[in-house]
Amino acid sequence: MTQPGRFVSAPGLLFAALGLGALLAPFMTISANRIVEGQGVKVWSLAGAGETLVGIVAVTVGLALGVPRVWPRLRLGGAILGLAGLLWLLMQGAPALLDGAGEYARVSPAIGFWCLFTVLMLLMADALADLTPGPFARAGLLTAVLSALALVLWSGALADLSVLQEFASRKNGFLDAALRHLGLAFGSLAAAAVIGFPLGVLCHGRADLRGMTLPVLSFLQTIPSLAMFGLMIPIFSWVGETVPGAQAIGIAGIGFAPAFVALVLYSLLPVVGNTVAGLASAPPAAIEAARGMGMTPGQRLVRVELPLGLPIILTGVRIVLVQNIGLAVIAGLIGGGGFGTFVFQGLNQTATDLILLGALPTVVLALVAAIVMDILVDLVRPTPETTP
Amino acid sequence: MRIGTVLRPALVLLLLALVLRPAWFTPVFAPFAPQGGPVIYDRVSLLSLSLSHLGLVAAASAAATLIAVTLAILVTRPAGAAFRPLSRTITNMGQTFPPVAVLALAVPALGFGAGPTLVALFLYGLLPIFENAIAALSTLPPATMEAARGIGLNRWQRLVRVELPLALPVILTGIRLSVVIALGTATIGSTVAARTLGEVIIAGLLTNNTAYVLQGGLIVGLFAVLIYDALVQLEVRLARRIGAQSS
Numbered sequence: 001m002t003q004p005g006r007f008v009s010a011p012g013l014l015f016a017a018l019g020l021g022a023l024l025a026p027f028m029t030i031s032a033n034r035i036v037e038g039q040g041v042k043v044w045s046l047a048g049a050g051e052t053l054v055g056i057v058a059v060t061v062g063l064a065l066g067v068p069r070v071w072p073r074l075r076l077g078g079a080i081l082g083l084a085g086l087l088w089l090l091m092q093g094a095p096a097l098l099d100g101a102g103e104y105a106r107v108s109p110a111i112g113f114w115c116l117f118t119v120l121m122l123l124m125a126d127a128l129a130d131l132t133p134g135p136f137a138r139a140g141l142l143t144a145v146l147s148a149l150a151l152v153l154w155s156g157a158l159a160d161l162s163v164l165q166e167f168a169s170r171k172n173g174f175l176d177a178a179l180r181h182l183g184l185a186f187g188s189l190a191a192a193a194v195i196g197f198p199l200g201v202l203c204h205g206r207a208d209l210r211g212m213t214l215p216v217l218s219f220l221q222t223i224p225s226l227a228m229f230g231l232m233i234p235i236f237s238w239v240g241e242t243v244p245g246a247q248a249i250g251i252a253g254i255g256f257a258p259a260f261v262a263l264v265l266y267s268l269l270p271v272v273g274n275t276v277a278g279l280a281s282a283p284p285a286a287i288e289a290a291r292g293m294g295m296t297p298g299q300r301l302v303r304v305e306l307p308l309g310l311p312i313i314l315t316g317v318r319i320v321l322v323q324n325i326g327l328a329v330i331a332g333l334i335g336g337g338g339f340g341t342f343v344f345q346g347l348n349q350t351a352t353d354l355i356l357l358g359a360l361p362t363v364v365l366a367l368v369a370a371i372v373m374d375i376l377v378d379l380v381r382p383t384p385e386t387t388p
Numbered sequence: 389m390r391i392g393t394v395l396r397p398a399l400v401l402l403l404l405a406l407v408l409r410p411a412w413f414t415p416v417f418a419p420f421a422p423q424g425g426p427v428i429y430d431r432v433s434l435l436s437l438s439l440s441h442l443g444l445v446a447a448a449s450a451a452a453t454l455i456a457v458t459l460a461i462l463v464t465r466p467a468g469a470a471f472r473p474l475s476r477t478i479t480n481m482g483q484t485f486p487p488v489a490v491l492a493l494a495v496p497a498l499g500f501g502a503g504p505t506l507v508a509l510f511l512y513g514l515l516p517i518f519e520n521a522i523a524a525l526s527t528l529p530p531a532t533m534e535a536a537r538g539i540g541l542n543r544w545q546r547l548v549r550v551e552l553p554l555a556l557p558v559i560l561t562g563i564r565l566s567v568v569i570a571l572g573t574a575t576i577g578s579t580v581a582a583r584t585l586g587e588v589i590i591a592g593l594l595t596n597n598t599a600y601v602l603q604g605g606l607i608v609g610l611f612a613v614l615i616y617d618a619l620v621q622l623e624v625r626l627a628r629r630i631g632a633q634s635s
């Protein structure tokens with residue numbers, strides 16, 4: 001391997017090479033309607049020469065700024081410039097390609113765009129890793145990125161893109177799906193916390209209970225999601241038919257209830273496991289000191305073990321949240337609603353943009369949840385200043 | 389563990405019976421089938437679905453193991469150190485991508501069938517193995533590494549004879565995580581027309597036949613639990629062997 005030296009970032013070089021390669025791939029596709037396969041359009045034939053050149057230059061300069069290693073801020077700036085260039089190219093390309101292409105024509109970003117997008121996001125992440133921003137800086141940055149995303153979507157600058165046309169034609173359905181998805185993910189997290197947290201505290205005190213509970217929960221976790229959702233169906237249709245009043249509150253073989261319970265079952269292991277691990281993470285000296293001060297086991301739990309274990313417990317919550325946002329997609333298969341409805345409808349109709357309409361928000365939601373939870377975990381971690 | 393010695397063979401037998409002699413279970417599943425509808429899934433033999441399901445998982449996991457361990461070795465060498473922070477970011481963020489979304493996103497790029505499923509399983513499978521391999525290779529006991537250097541092993545010999553064997557149990561944990569996720573994702577792969585056991589469940593969902601759903605769910609669930617258990621046993625044994633050698 002060559003030594004890139006002190007001034008050149010090896011990942012930056014890799015990104016520049018990959019990015020320049022991706023510029024040669026089709027940047028957008030245009031198709032006659034939403035089902036048929038599209039035709040790739042290279043980046044230089046998107047729109048007028050002047051408009052495209054601006055975008056290509058922005059992307060190239062952005063990638064080049066990622067190469068020098070010495071100023072991470074400059075690399076971050078390069079990533080942002082490159083992403084702005086991509087956005088500009090989409091904004092110029094979509095209307096230009098649609099012009100005179102027919103009423104049902106659709107344009108979408110193609111492989112070249114997605115590769116460049118990934119490369120520039122990685123460049124941004126790599127530059128950020130060098131800068132090691134604190135939790136507040138990260139929260140600020142996340143807010144800025146999400147606001148920018150919201151602004152771009154709200155302004156309608158990308159409204160010509162196929163996935164957003166798909167969105168426009170089912171705005172209400174999208175809102176319902178979003179609420180249902182969030183309800184499934186956060187609701188099951190809440191239920192799992194209510195069950196799992198006391199169970200974790202109990203397991204912390206009793207090794208025999210711990211030895212029974214954790215293996216059962218980890219076996220539960222290994223059952224493939226589709227099987228788990230499927231196995232809930234006979235149970236819930238039985239409950240719906242036999243328990244009086246159950247159907248009145250919406251309990252039936254398919255729908256929200258079986259999906260919700262399946263998600264709760266999947267959430268129990270991270271909640272219970274991390275609660276046990278968190279409570280056990282208090283250093284013996286701290287426990288000894290608490291005992292010496294005359295604290296009862298209850299006081300010790302609340303004042304010593306819980307605060308010290310909070311980062312690990314919250315990490316469990318992060319795992320659950322990210323996992324459930326993803327698994328809630330499967331609910332779409334058993335009539336549980338959520339973004340999965342779009343994904344599986346799209347797969348049935350081979351409508352790529354409908355798949356994207358379900359998959360992209362899920363990915364964004366999972367990423368945002370992960371970043372927010374990471375920030376929270378950092379905030380509750382005891383720092384050397386506060387615990388000398 | 390005493391429960392395990394009884395339960396394990398029983399579950400294996402149950403799984404074999406479910407896959408090879410599905411007709412035996414007609415009375416069990418009959419109450420769940422719709423009136424007069426079929427009880428046992430017989431459009432394709434369950435054995436061929438199982439083999440194709442496990443084949444997909446095995447191929448994807450083997451490829452993912454090979455690539456992930458190679459990358460982890462490169463990144464933990466001095467020459468690859470520049471890529472360390474980046475690889476940490478990729479594994480952290482990559483694992484927040486839901487497996488279903490990766491599968492769904494592979495379809496626009498690769499079309500329907502076993503191809504996108506294989507690619508999705510492979511890509512997603514890389515991350516846990518890569519993460520664990522890096523963790524294992526960068527936390528080896530310094531005394532052991534020093535000793536290996538002291539007895540004159542060169543870099544390659546140190547890697548093959550010392551580092552990799554010591555890292556193996558942790559890498560195996562990564563492989564287990566990856567295989568479990570792959571088994572689950574492959575089940576969903578039947579929605580993109582890959583031939584897997586998910587087909588039985590999906591057929592049941594589409595025709596409102598709970599008997600199919602139950603049958604498919606039981607087989608997939610048993611496979612997952614038994615494979616998981618086998619890999620755990622393997623890890624325990626390996627860790628014990630390494631522990632015995634070093635003490």
